[in-house]
Amino acid sequence: MTSTLTPRGPLRAVQVLGANGAGHVSSLSGGLVARGVDVTVCGPSSAAQSHGFQRTGVRFTAVEIPERPAPRDEAMAVAALRAACHGADVVHAHGLHAAMLASLALAGGAGGPALVVTWHAGLPVRGTRAGLLRLLERRVARAATVVLGAWSGIVDEVRGLGARDARLAPVSFPPERARVRPAGPQADKTRAGLGALDGPLILSVGRLEPHKGHDLLLDAAREWGGLRPRPTVVVAGEGADRAALQGRVDAEDLPVRLLGHRDDVPELLAAADLVVLPSRFESYPLIVHEAMRAGVPLVATAVGAVPELVGDAAVLVPKDDPEALAQAVSCLLADPALRARLSAEGRVQAATWPTQDDTIAQILSVYDELTHAPARS
Structure with missing residues (x-):
């Protein structure tokens, strides 16, 4: 048998x-x-x-x-x-x-x-x-x-x-969800439209919901407001927390712009100096794929699949720790060589993904x- x-x-x-x-x-x-x-x-x-x-x-x-x-x-x-x-x-x-x-x-x-x-x-x-x-x-x-x-x-x-x-x-993710736009004149135009020609541009992408941690991003942005040149923080996404976040931005005079829903994330990535993911919880975040494929240095909280996804090719900080987030971003902005290394390592890490x-x-x-x-x- x-x-x-x-x-x-x-x-x-x-x-x-x-x-x-x-x-x-x-x-x-x-x-x-x-x-x-x-x-x-x-x-x-x-x-x-x-x-x-x-x-x-x-x-x-x-x-x-x-x-x-x-x-x-x-x-x-x-x-x-x-x-x-x-x-x-x-x-x-x-x-x-x-x-x-x-x-x-x-x-x-x-x-x-x-x-x-x-x-x-x-x-x-x-x-x-x-x-x-x-x-x-x-x-x-x-x-x-x-x-x-x-x-x-x-x-x-x-x-x-x-x-x-x-x-x-x-x-x-499907290839069209990980499009890469090279930096160049269009990136300069995007930066100008966001008011970030004279300083660093920090990008965050995600729904404006409590678990995405944008309140922590605003806490950290208070610290970046003292940097010179002053960074501009832009957040692409919409959600229930929009009014509360905008109220804080206005009341505290934070260098943050809430962009709402955007269909041009690849163009925003091409213009950004850093991507920040401040989430309290994540599963398998698309923005991590997009940022690392595009070679944009990433600072993210060590939650969900993020540590396995990024390996050593990003800076990870604890969740619910705005001080650590602010410090990590400040250090990266002050270190062009580190940003260049993370950019290269991010692309290498992305090539290992299924x-x-x-x-x-x-x-x-x-x-x-x-x-x-x-x-x-």
């Missing part, structure tokens, strides 16, 4: 998309379709147009998956997912709430599809909700056939929650492993 691996037929995968991550899922789905996989994407209707799913060759089924679904909404989402997943070989859920609903949709189906969960740590919560979230995490971890964690800390955490199979699967092809190949390998059953002869 010998054992061989026999395919169960053409691979059919259902991607379940929650409130976030549509760009990654769109790119992944397109790559899988190009490799012959039959892909259905279930997710919010707003993602269908905004992330170009129609262009990838997938079937898109609108399923609204809110972060805090009401019981009726949850039941409707589960029913829609159950129908969409019928006959699938693999169901791949992206995010905790999408994974919970996918696991409910698959519950009770003997011999049904494998459930793969890509796990990005959610925002830290406290109080009663923290306990409920922990129960949800434990349920999802144990329901999944395989959990893919974005960095090693997540893999360890998920194993501790009881996951049967947890693996490291770093996220890559490409989109690497990510798709890894995911496809997992799918193949789960959808080949041993046959005896």
